[in-house]
Amino acid sequence: MRVEGVRGMRDILPEETPLWQSLEAEIREAFAHWGYREIRVPVVERAELFSRGVGEETEVVDKQMYVFPDRKGLELALRPEATAPVVRAYVEHGLHARGDLAKLYYLGPMFRYEKPQLGRQRQFHQYGVEAIGSPDPALDAEVMDLAWHLMERLELGREGLFLRLNSIGCREDRPAYREALRGYFAAHADALCPECQRRLETNPLRILDCKEEGCRALSRDAPRSADHLCPDCRAHFADVEAHLADLGLAHELDPTLVRGLDYYTRTVFELCSRDLGAQDALLGGGRYNGLVELLGGPPTPAVGFAGGMERLVILLSSRSGAGGSVPDLDLYLVPIGNEAKREGAKVLSALRRAGISADTDYMSRSLRKAMQVAGRSARYAAILGPDELARGQIKLKDLASGEETAVGLAQFTADPRAFIR
RNA sequence: GGGAGCGUAGCUCAGUUGGCAGAGCACCGCGCUGUGGCCGCGGCGGUCGCGGGUUCAAGUCCCGUCGCUCCUCCCA
Structure with missing residues (x-):
C-alpha cells in the first residue's frame, strides 16, 4: 500500500x-x-x-x-x-x-x-x-x-x-465607515448572499471581498474607506x-x-x-x-x-537561463578492484575533511560507467587501481581537458588542495 | 465557494470503431578486458491514479473517488 x-x-x-x-x-x-x-x-x-x-x-x-x-x-x-x-x-x-x-x-x-x-x-x-x-x-x-x-x-x-x-x-474611523457600509448594503440586502446577510451584522467590511457575483456587483459602488478617514x-x-x-x-x-x-x-x-x-x-x-x-x-x-x-x-x-547543470563535485573517485575500493574510502574521507566535495560509486558500476558518472558530476576523476596502488600513486584526470597526471598517494591525501584547484 | 480539462514506464508523451500496452529520454550491460562526452546493439522498467459498472473482451465506454492543472474567486 x-x-x-x-x-x-x-x-x-x-x-x-x-x-x-x-x-x-x-x-x-x-x-x-x-x-x-x-x-x-x-x-x-x-x-x-x-x-x-x-x-x-x-x-x-x-x-x-x-x-x-x-x-x-x-x-x-x-x-x-x-x-x-x-x-x-x-x-x-x-x-x-x-x-x-x-x-x-x-x-x-x-x-x-x-x-x-x-x-x-x-x-x-x-x-x-x-x-x-x-x-x-x-x-x-x-x-x-x-x-x-x-x-x-x-x-x-x-x-x-x-x-x-x-x-x-x-x-x-471604523464605526462610521462600517455604518456607511451597513446602510448601503442594507438597502440592497436581498441581493446579498446568505453569508453576507450575516456579515451585515457582524462585519460589513468583509462584504467588500465576498466571492459571490451579486455581492461583488454591489461592492463596486459601495462607500469608500478613503472618504471616511x-x-x-x-x-x-x-x-x-x-x-x-x-x-x-x-x-x-x-x-x-x-x-x-x-x-x-x-x-x-x-x-x-x-x-x-x-x-x-x-x-x-x-x-x-x-x-x-x-x-x-x-x-x-x-x-x-x-x-x-x-x-x-x-x-x-x-525566466530563461534558469537551471543548467554545473558539476556539484570537485572530484569523483573511480576505484578498480576491492583493495582500491578500501584504500579509496580512506582517500575520500581525507579529501572531504580537507573541504573538497568528493564522492564515489556505490552501485558496482563498471569502470566505463563510473567514468561516465564522473564526467557529468565532477571536475576531476581520481582513478585508483592495482597499478596505482603498486606504485603508491593515484591518477588525477581533469575532466574538462582530459589531461591525466599520476600523483603520489601520500602527498595527495596530505594536501589535496595542492592538486585540486 | 463556482466552472472546465487532464492522470499510461523514473521523465516527456503516443495508443485507431473497445481486440496481445508502445516510443523517445534516463538507467544497466555489451561492442571497447584499466578510462567520460559521439555512435551502434541488447536489456531492465507498467497495480494504464484508485474503486466499482457495462462487455466474450476496457488504457479506451459509464459512475464514483483521489490527485494535478486552468478559469473564476481569494489572497502570499
Whole structure:
C-alpha cells in the first residue's frame, strides 16, 4: 500500500532546492540591509491567537485555518500567517520594554486549507518583516521601499510590477465607515448572499471581498474607506504618499483594497506582478496599530508585509537561463578492484575533511560507467587501481581537458588542495 | 465557494470503431578486458491514479473517488 502526500502540500525536490536556497539568501540579505533581524516563531500556536488577532470573521481564520485539539484538549492551530505569532512573541518576551523600534523578519511555512493550484498550496512559504513601535509614515514608505528593492534584487524588474495602495483608517474611523457600509448594503440586502446577510451584522467590511457575483456587483459602488478617514489618518496617508514620491515609488490607489486580515489600520498595500495570472499578488501588508495592544501589550503602532516564496519561485524558474547543470563535485573517485575500493574510502574521507566535495560509486558500476558518472558530476576523476596502488600513486584526470597526471598517494591525501584547484 | 480539462514506464508523451500496452529520454550491460562526452546493439522498467459498472473482451465506454492543472474567486 502506497502512502501518498497530503493534498496541497508538496515536496521541494533537489533540482529545485538550489533556487529556494538562493532566494532565501537574497531575502535575508535584503532584510538585513534594511536593519531587520530574524525571529523564529513556532508553526503551532493557540487557535485563539489567530481568531482574536487576525479576526474571527476573516476568511483565513473562519474557513482556511487548520485547527485541532492537542491531547489535553487545548485548541491549537497551524499558523496561517506570522504577524500574530511575531507580535505574540514581541509581547511575551517584553521586546517593547526597550522602548525602541523592533525590526523583525521571518521566513517559513504557513498553512491554509484552500483549493490548491499553481502558486497556491495548503502549506506554503512566506517571508516577511514587522517593524513594531513607530507610527511614522516614513516607516510605512520604508517598508514598501524594501519590498520594491527585494524585487529589484531578484531582477524581477519594475516593468511587470505595480504597487496597490489604500488607507482603511483607524479604529476610530471604523464605526462610521462600517455604518456607511451597513446602510448601503442594507438597502440592497436581498441581493446579498446568505453569508453576507450575516456579515451585515457582524462585519460589513468583509462584504467588500465576498466571492459571490451579486455581492461583488454591489461592492463596486459601495462607500469608500478613503472618504471616511479622520483628519489624522488623512494626514498620515498623505505623508505616506509624499514619502513614496520622494523614494521614486510609483503606486496606484485602489479603494477596493481592504486586505483579508482584521488587524490592519491606515495603510494597506499589495505588490503585484503582471506576469502572474490570477495569483498576481507577490506580497501584501500594511499598518496594524492596534494588534500589539489587542494581544496584551501596550498600545504600540506597527507596519509590515508578507510575501509568498512559491510565487517568486514560479517567476524565477520561468525566466530563461534558469537551471543548467554545473558539476556539484570537485572530484569523483573511480576505484578498480576491492583493495582500491578500501584504500579509496580512506582517500575520500581525507579529501572531504580537507573541504573538497568528493564522492564515489556505490552501485558496482563498471569502470566505463563510473567514468561516465564522473564526467557529468565532477571536475576531476581520481582513478585508483592495482597499478596505482603498486606504485603508491593515484591518477588525477581533469575532466574538462582530459589531461591525466599520476600523483603520489601520500602527498595527495596530505594536501589535496595542492592538486585540486 | 463556482466552472472546465487532464492522470499510461523514473521523465516527456503516443495508443485507431473497445481486440496481445508502445516510443523517445534516463538507467544497466555489451561492442571497447584499466578510462567520460559521439555512435551502434541488447536489456531492465507498467497495480494504464484508485474503486466499482457495462462487455466474450476496457488504457479506451459509464459512475464514483483521489490527485494535478486552468478559469473564476481569494489572497502570499
